Amino acid sequence: MASTNPARGTRDFLPADIRKREYVIGIIKEVYESYGFEPLETPAFENLETLTGKYGEEGGQLMFKILKRGEKLDIANAKKVADLADLALRYDLTVPLARVVADKRDKLPKFFKRYQIQPVWRADRPARGRYREFYQCDVDSIGSTSPLVEAELISAAAEIFERLGFTDYVFRLNDRKRLSKMVSDAGIEASLETDAMVALDKLDKIGEEGVLNELQARGISREAAGRFLSFAKDPEAAPQSETIAKVVSLLRSSDRIKDDPSLARGLSYYTGMIIEVNVPDLPGSLAGGGRYDGLIGMFGKEQIPACGISLGLERILVVMDERGMFPPEVADSTPADVMVTVLDEETAAETIKLAAELRAAGLRVTVYPDADKLGKQLKYADSLKVPYVCVLGESELAEGKVTLKDLRTGEQESLERENAIKKLGAAIRWKA
RNA sequence: GCGGCUAUAGUUCAGUGGUUAGAGCGCCUGAUUGUGGUUCAGGAUGUCGAGGGUUCGAAUCCCUCUAGCCGCCCCA
Structure with a gap:
């Protein structure tokens, strides 16, 4: 008998699952709408060339590429991927947004605030809470470098977590520019900046000693690594970030906002503030984002500043399920x-x-x-x-x-x- | 990409070489010809993941494949 499992890393959503997803998505939409963000949807697949080169080497490998069709598919004479495939499934929502903005600048408002809730696909190996098809809930603000943008994005996301019933979430804030300064102040060569950040990103997982070892394994001296880590551990000792100070001053004071110089985040396109939302009982994050002033310019037209946050819908649902956070009419639909x-x-x-x-x-x-x-x-x-x-x-x-x-x-x-x-x-x- | 574990009824699982493969839950029938959720009595259900091998004999041992789960790497 043929297997009736859904394809690896994908799920069927039964009615009870959908009720819960729609409840959460409903609140997300309501809050974003109340902040003046507008909905956007983009196609499930894009031209391969639109996506290639935007996610680094690793990302390219994890993209689901779509085989050419008909006469264009010439397997015998194919030499590289681009000879076999010309399309790929959406890998995230940020690059398609950047394409839309570059393409339709004239039809969009000067400051374009959009939210987008759609599935994305990654040819990753599935694991707990990790799928090959999963939803992203992105909210982005295009066209302004003002810290008011960051403050509004954080405020909206925080309101969503409040409305969903979270009482223990924390927004961790850092600044890519400050991270660069931490690297140079610690005496680490600029060429090793990315290595330093990749290692730092693992602090939660492998601990201080682990990060020190990894920094050294990546060719950074013990002394420089120690200085770097001491900045990361202490917001007072670390170089101060003007952006963080401004954003914090714009937000109602809250112990849910934390200046955290150890926050790194993997994606390379961030240029300014980076944001992550955590709860104590989840190893990963519930949401993440940051400022990426260079990405839209990669489409070769105008350089336009942008900043956004992506909510991890699947993870939010997992935590809410485990904690029994759904109202009875949703839980017992x-x-x-x-x-x-x-x-x-x-x-x-x-x-x-x-x-x-x-x-x-x-x-x-x-x-x-x-x-x-x-x-x-x-x-x-x-x-x-x-x-x-x-x-x-x-x-x-x-x-x-x-x-x-x-x-x-x-x-x-x-x-x-x-x-x-x-x-x-x-x-x-x-x-x- | 690397390592480990698992695959038996609708489902969760038991069954370590010997007749006809079992249990709980679920399902069906009846007690109740028009009254569910509790109870009682009865009943049905399997290509033992697929393919090959060892053996007088395989769910059980060996090999290959497939799928699922758990670590590591990476990521949301």
Whole structure:
């Protein structure tokens, strides 16, 4: 038998999963909209040349490339990847945004604030909380170098975490320019700057001693490595960042914002502030971002400054699941408020009519499809956790009534149709 | 990319060379011909991941492949 697993590193989202995802995405959209960010969507795939060279060497390897089609596909004479593939699946949301901005500058506002919630694909090896298809929720502000941009992005992201019910998140802030100064002040050669940052990025994971060893392994002297690390450990000792000071002064003072000179972040396109959001019980981050004033210029047109934050939807969902942070109507979602029974094929038309009346009253109504025994129908309703059942059989039809049963209490009563509809409408509205 | 573990009913798992492969949960039927969630009685369900090998005999031992999980590397 062929495997019925979804492709490696991908997932099927069952109804309960979707309810949770939509709840979180709904809050993210609401908050971003309230800050004046506008939605953007870009294609699932891009021209290969749009994406190549934007993510460093590693990134290129992890891109899902799409084979050329028809006559253009000449496997026998292909010498390099570009001979075989001409398209690739979206690898992140930032580069497509940069392309859109470079391409449609004239159609976009001078300061373009956009959010984008779409899947991206990476041909990575899957691991816990890591997939080959996953969603990113990006929010970016294009066109201004003002620290007000950073402050607003941080403020919006913080509001999202508050609304979702997080009480222990921390925003760590650092500055790429300050990191460069830390490198030079420590006496590390400029050519080893990237190595120093890659090693520093692992501080949480491998500890101080581990970072010192890694710095030395990358050709940095013990003394320089020690000085570098002492800056990283102490915001007072480290060179001061004007940007961080300005951004912090613009935000309402909060112990959730932390100046952290040890924060590095992998991506090479950041040019100024870098941001990461952490919670204590998760090794990685819930969100990350920073300023990238050079990326849009890579498309060869105008150099336009930009800054953004990306929320890690999958990780937010994992933490919320583990902590039971979903409200009951999301965690215990049901497909309908009420189910209407069918006891006889002859009366099915009446069942459909009643269902339509209930829907007109604003209820979510499902109809049992077969004329099975009543016990079976009730059992089914119970398995769906539908709270109410309308029993509509011969005896009810003869009297022009309907039997309304509350599956949670087991109570039931025989009511005139319009009373049953009124009562259900009130019960469900009360709940909502 | 490297190392380790796993694959048996719908599902979670037991079964270390010997008849006809088991259990919990779930599912179906009945007690209850129109009343679920509890209970009781009964019932169905397997290419033992795929392919090859060893053996009188393989779910069990060996090899290959595939898939899943856990570390490392890297990343969100």
